[in-house]
Amino acid sequence: MLTVDCVSRIFQHGKAGFRHVDFQLSKGEVVGVLGTSGCGKSTLLRVLAGLDPNYQGMIQTSAENPDQAFGMMFQEPRLMPWLNVIDNITFGAKRASSQQQAEELLETVGLAGFEKHFPKDLSGGMAQRVAIARSLLHQPEILLLDEPFSALDAFTKMQLQDLLLSIWEKHDTTTLLVTHDIDEAVYLCDRVIIMRGQPGQVESEIHIDRPKPRKRGDAQLAELKEEILKELDFTKT
Numbered sequence: 691m692l693t694v695d696c697v698s699r700i701f702q703h704g705k706a707g708f709r710h711v712d713f714q715l716s717k718g719e720v721v722g723v724l725g726t727s728g729c730g731k732s733t734l735l736r737v738l739a740g741l742d743p744n745y746q747g748m749i750q751t752s753a754e755n756p757d758q759a760f761g762m763m764f765q766e767p768r769l770m771p772w773l774n775v776i777d778n779i780t781f782g783a784k785r786a787s788s789q790q791q792a793e794e795l796l797e798t799v800g801l802a803g804f805e806k807h808f809p810k811d812l813s814g815g816m817a818q819r820v821a822i823a824r825s826l827l828h829q830p831e832i833l834l835l836d837e838p839f840s841a842l843d844a845f846t847k848m849q850l851q852d853l854l855l856s857i858w859e860k861h862d863t864t865t866l867l868v869t870h871d872i873d874e875a876v877y878l879c880d881r882v883i884i885m886r887g888q889p890g891q892v893e894s895e896i897h898i899d900r901p902k903p904r905k906r907g908d909a910q911l912a913e914l915k916e917e918i919l920k921e922l923d924f925t926k927t
């Protein structure tokens with residue numbers, strides 16, 4: 691569970707990344723964050739992940755061990771080129787069981803047998819699969835995804851979205867997904883938070899009450915997409 695209570699990030703000279711953000715995530719919930727460029731989505735994820743401690747407000751999780759509160763994945767895989775796949779996944783891990791867990795995760799993401807490959811030998815989609823495995827290694831309470839598939843081609847993106855769905859089904863991982871892709875949000879999320887403005891604030895929330903797995907062409911998802919576009923002020927589409 692995650693509670694974000696009146697959180698703001700003010701940069702030097704009083705410039706705000708985002709302001710007075712409030713929301714909650716329940717166990718196993720997948721929540722999307724949508725908003726126009728510059729409204730503070732990435733800044734918010736950085737603050738939640740503990741990469742930027744200079745925020746105001748309160749952030750609370752139910753994780754007993756703070757090191758296990760968040761796992762993070764970015765738009766690009768951020769693998770270390772001099773380490774093979776398995777060493778990239780276990781890099782920095784302290785537990786003796788990490789090696790075996792990494793091998794299991796590699797199988798989960800469809801890359802069994804690629805343990806000894808180096809990042810230069812992987813496609814963009816394969817590298818993001820490794821990044822997914824790495825983000826799950828310490829069994830985080832909450833997964834933070836910052837536009838994880840936006841650099842991938844359409845087919846690879848759909849494969850990885852379906853991979854996330856199967857991981858959620860198995861692990862019930864609470865997830866916050868920042869995306870620009872409204873189709874992705876309505877296909878994957880239980881709820882979408884809409885941010886607007888500069889500095890950004892939470893403007894509204896839309897519940898995607900459709901059973902999973904969903905059909906990408908579902909007419910009700912198309913209606914929800916329309917609703918989101920209206921909330922974002924793209925009324926002509």
Ligand SMILES: Nc1ncnc2c1ncn2[C@@H]1O[C@H](COP(=O)(O)OP(=O)(O)OP(=O)(O)O)[C@@H](O)[C@H]1O
Pocket residue numbers: 701702705706707708725726727728729730731732733734888
């Ligand atoms: N270190 C910083 N110092 C000053 N301003 C910053 C800093 N980091 C981000 N900002 C500002 O905070 C605002 C929010 O940026 P952020 O990257 O979080 O937006 P975003 O919604 O993720 O944008 P995009 O969708 O384009 O990725 C922007 O106006 C940005 O210029």
